[in-house]
Amino acid sequence: MKIVAIIGARPQFIKHFPFELASKGKVELITVHTGQHYDENMSDIFFTQLNMSPPSFTLHVGSGPHGEQTGKMMIEIEKIIEETKPDGVVVYGDTNSTLAGALVASKLHIPLFHIEAGLRSFNKKMPEEVNRVLTDHISDLLFVPSGIAVQNLKDEGVEQGVYEVGDIMKDLVQYVTKNDLLRDHAPKEKNFYYATIHRPYNTDDKERLTYVLETLEQLDKKVIFSLHPRTKNLASYYGLNLEDYINISFIEPQSYFSNLAYLQNSEGLITDSGGMQKEAYWLKRKCITIRKETEWKETLEDNANILLFQDLSKINDELEKKPLSYNINLYGQGSSASKMVDKIIQFIN
Amino acid sequence: MKIVAIIGARPQFIKHFPFELASKGKVELITVHTGQHYDENMSDIFFTQLNMSPPSFTLHVGSGPHGEQTGKMMIEIEKIIEETKPDGVVVYGDTNSTLAGALVASKLHIPLFHIEAGLRSFNKKMPEEVNRVLTDHISDLLFVPSGIAVQNLKDEGVEQGVYEVGDIMKDLVQYVTKNDLLRDHAPKEKNFYYATIHRPYNTDDKERLTYVLETLEQLDKKVIFSLHPRTKNLASYYGLNLEDYINISFIEPQSYFSNLAYLQNSEGLITDSGGMQKEAYWLKRKCITIRKETEWKETLEDNANILLFQDLSKINDELEKKPLSYNINLYGQGSSASKMVDKIIQFIN
Ligand SMILES: O=c1ccn([C@@H]2O[C@H](COP(=O)(O)OP(=O)(O)O)[C@@H](O)[C@H]2O)c(=O)[nH]1
Ligand SMILES: O=c1ccn([C@@H]2O[C@H](COP(=O)(O)OP(=O)(O)O)[C@@H](O)[C@H]2O)c(=O)[nH]1
Numbered sequence: 238m239k240i241v242a243i244i245g246a247r248p249q250f251i252k253h254f255p256f257e258l259a260s261k262g263k264v265e266l267i268t269v270h271t272g273q274h275y276d277e278n279m280s281d282i283f284f285t286q287l288n289m290s291p292p293s294f295t296l297h298v299g300s301g302p303h304g305e306q307t308g309k310m311m312i313e314i315e316k317i318i319e320e321t322k323p324d325g326v327v328v329y330g331d332t333n334s335t336l337a338g339a340l341v342a343s344k345l346h347i348p349l350f351h352i353e354a355g356l357r358s359f360n361k362k363m364p365e366e367v368n369r370v371l372t373d374h375i376s377d378l379l380f381v382p383s384g385i386a387v388q389n390l391k392d393e394g395v396e397q398g399v400y401e402v403g404d405i406m407k408d409l410v411q412y413v414t415k416n417d418l419l420r421d422h423a424p425k426e427k428n429f430y431y432a433t434i435h436r437p438y439n440t441d442d443k444e445r446l447t448y449v450l451e452t453l454e455q456l457d458k459k460v461i462f463s464l465h466p467r468t469k470n471l472a473s474y475y476g477l478n479l480e481d482y483i484n485i486s487f488i489e490p491q492s493y494f495s496n497l498a499y500l501q502n503s504e505g506l507i508t509d510s511g512g513m514q515k516e517a518y519w520l521k522r523k524c525i526t527i528r529k530e531t532e533w534k535e536t537l538e539d540n541a542n543i544l545l546f547q548d549l550s551k552i553n554d555e556l557e558k559k560p561l562s563y564n565i566n567l568y569g570q571g572s573s574a575s576k577m578v579d580k581i582i583q584f585i586n
Numbered sequence: 587m588k589i590v591a592i593i594g595a596r597p598q599f600i601k602h603f604p605f606e607l608a609s610k611g612k613v614e615l616i617t618v619h620t621g622q623h624y625d626e627n628m629s630d631i632f633f634t635q636l637n638m639s640p641p642s643f644t645l646h647v648g649s650g651p652h653g654e655q656t657g658k659m660m661i662e663i664e665k666i667i668e669e670t671k672p673d674g675v676v677v678y679g680d681t682n683s684t685l686a687g688a689l690v691a692s693k694l695h696i697p698l699f700h701i702e703a704g705l706r707s708f709n710k711k712m713p714e715e716v717n718r719v720l721t722d723h724i725s726d727l728l729f730v731p732s733g734i735a736v737q738n739l740k741d742e743g744v745e746q747g748v749y750e751v752g753d754i755m756k757d758l759v760q761y762v763t764k765n766d767l768l769r770d771h772a773p774k775e776k777n778f779y780y781a782t783i784h785r786p787y788n789t790d791d792k793e794r795l796t797y798v799l800e801t802l803e804q805l806d807k808k809v810i811f812s813l814h815p816r817t818k819n820l821a822s823y824y825g826l827n828l829e830d831y832i833n834i835s836f837i838e839p840q841s842y843f844s845n846l847a848y849l850q851n852s853e854g855l856i857t858d859s860g861g862m863q864k865e866a867y868w869l870k871r872k873c874i875t876i877r878k879e880t881e882w883k884e885t886l887e888d889n890a891n892i893l894l895f896q897d898l899s900k901i902n903d904e905l906e907k908k909p910l911s912y913n914i915n916l917y918g919q920g921s922s923a924s925k926m927v928d929k930i931i932q933f934i935n
Contacts, residue, residue: 304689305664307657307660307689308659308660308661312654312658340656341653344653344656344713361724370723374720374742375716
């Protein structure tokens with residue numbers, strides 16, 4: 238049995254790892270790296286650190302306007318699928334690589350499997366939201382992490398092929414903690430907040446980005462900020478001098494282990510990332526999400542995660558309120574990948 | 587107010603005509619012809635005969651695998667939208683041109699208006715079905731022809747921006763009959779059935795296409811068959827000699843008026859076209875649809891339209907049973923385009 242997996246952006250390399258592990262000896266995996274993320278520390282580092290197979294095909298699509306990026310991916314992915322004739326196609330999450338792979342598989346009538354299906358922010362201005370909704374409506378198997386996601390799909394009339402299997406990123410976090418893999422990555426710094434910010438609504442406008450940075454500058458603890466290439470490029474385009482922010486240390490995008498180690502050793506996370514809201518929850522770090530809404534609604538319970546957007550002045554107060562409890566079963570028990578592989582094999586046979 | 591309209595396939599040129607007429611003096615229209623259909627009698631003839639403005643941009647995307655075709659369109663449409671900066675994008679129906687235009691508009695956050703929204707065959711193996719569902723989920727205004735279409739969208743959780751305005755193809759059929767435009771196009775032949783067949787499930791397999799043609803060969807009346815380029819190419823690829831079918835006269839794809847004149851003068855239609863099921867209804871010709879399902883369910887009432895697929899031996903019997911009545915209000919009163927233009931103007935302002 239042969240499956241093509243489409244990956245292209247940082248969170249997808251990470252999600253792919255448990256899937257590759259669970260596929261071993263069961264499914265022949267052909268990975269297509271679209272080249273959506275291509276910097277060494279946004280891409281290669283994950284393959285090396287997690288000891289993943291190098292991609293079978295790499296497309297070098299790079300950045301560019303969304304339509305061009307998605308269009309170019311579709312043209313190339315189609316050729317690979319025609320050539321390799323897989324029994325199914327796996328796509329992860331909500332990027333343009335997800336949508337491009339999904340559209341091609343659907344048009345060629347190749348069974349399509351969506352990992353991390355059913356999530357909704359209900360904000361159609363997010364490119365991710367459009368990618369998610371569209372991918373879900375053409376998938377044959379939809380692997381969802383939670384009951385809310387099942388309900389979201391039901392509300393859109395999608396009920397067939399939906400399986401609540403837990404979250405694949407939890408598999409990896411559990412693997413990491415069980416094997417004590419963060420040990421050698423603990424940062425030297427102590428008593429800091431960790432931050433990652435890169436979404437358009439926080440970065441695509443000079444005033445907004447400045448407001449976010451100035452807020453971090455005023456916090457009561459030092460902020461270590463993992464600087465996404467998007468944010469870095471926009472800051473430089475706006476002529477912001479990042480060295481002026483003396484309370485913020487900007488660091489390069491981190492390897493997976495090092496990123497989690499920063500998070501685990503922090504006094505709290507400030508982020509607009511999807512995946513990091515969950516990782517903060519699983520590692521029991523307080524999370525402040527700089528957004529109006531989240532797809533990961535369950536993390537909001539018991540104030541483990543807080544949404545702030547217009548008025549960021551409350552970040553410090555909120556960071557101090559630690560949640561009383563964490564649901565250790567949130568988004569599954571860390572064994573979702575092998576459930577998915579089994580369902581896929583069953584579907585194809 | 588500036589609107590980009592995306593057209594590319596025969597039925598879209600036809601649907602565009604009433605929209606162009608209704609836009610005059612109200613909206614500046616920029617038309618993008620993707621080049622999905624490019625033969626003289628699949629494209630140019632409609633612009634000439636209906637006296638439409640020539641496309642503002644023509645892309646020459648041509649035929650090709652779906653992913654490549656859609657991908658190339660997206661890349662080019664995006665450039666045009668970036669250049670012309672419209673206030674909205676109009677797409678029609680369910681082709682790859684529809685989807686490409688819709689995806690680009692949605693990614694650029696340009697308001698998207700879908701004409702002929704909400705239709706469903708519930709057959710995801712039809713490329714048209716995928717195009718429809720996806721386009722509907724990212725449209726800001728959804729112009730639907732019927733109550734069933736409203737309900738289909740509701741079942742998928744789409745309720746905002748949905749307007750039941752009638753069918754734009756009815757506008758044109760009414761315009762044609764009111765102005766007696768078929769007069770000069772009446773065929774010489776009498777006492778015949780008219781046929782158009784081009785969908786993959788009837789043509790993509792040699793045996794199936796042969797079965798369809800052999801069935802037509804056995805009918806009690808002569809069959810005039812408007813030969814779609816798809817069907818022509820596949821028949822020749824299978825080595826079928828169309829001249830062997832002595833009961834069938836194959837004719838080139840017809841102009842709009844001539845096609846309707848054949849239909850009107852026929853003893854019934856045998857088709858797998860979407861649009862022609864409705865045109866047969868409005869012109870009160872019995873229709874046999876060679877499919878398992880139809881998006882145009884309302885036409886099935888009172889046996890005005892009959893679905894046949896596995897066993898085609900009943901075509902003759904069915905053609906003889908004429909429906910007792912036609913609902914003259916089916917799919918509106920022929921004034922849908924001006925309603926759409928008004929809603930669009932209201933939405934943008
Ligand atoms: O410097 C960093 C920042 C994040 N991540 C990981 O990248 C994933 C999240 O990716 P991102 O925030 O880019 O995307 P999103 O989750 O919002 O789709 C998570 O698994 C993080 O642990 C990382 O490895 N290094
Ligand atoms: O020889 C022909 C056959 C069809 N049509 C018109 O083409 C439209 C239907 O197009 P098609 O069957 O290609 O597509 P569908 O409606 O199935 O999407 C209808 O308005 C027909 O009147 C035409 O002008 N000439």
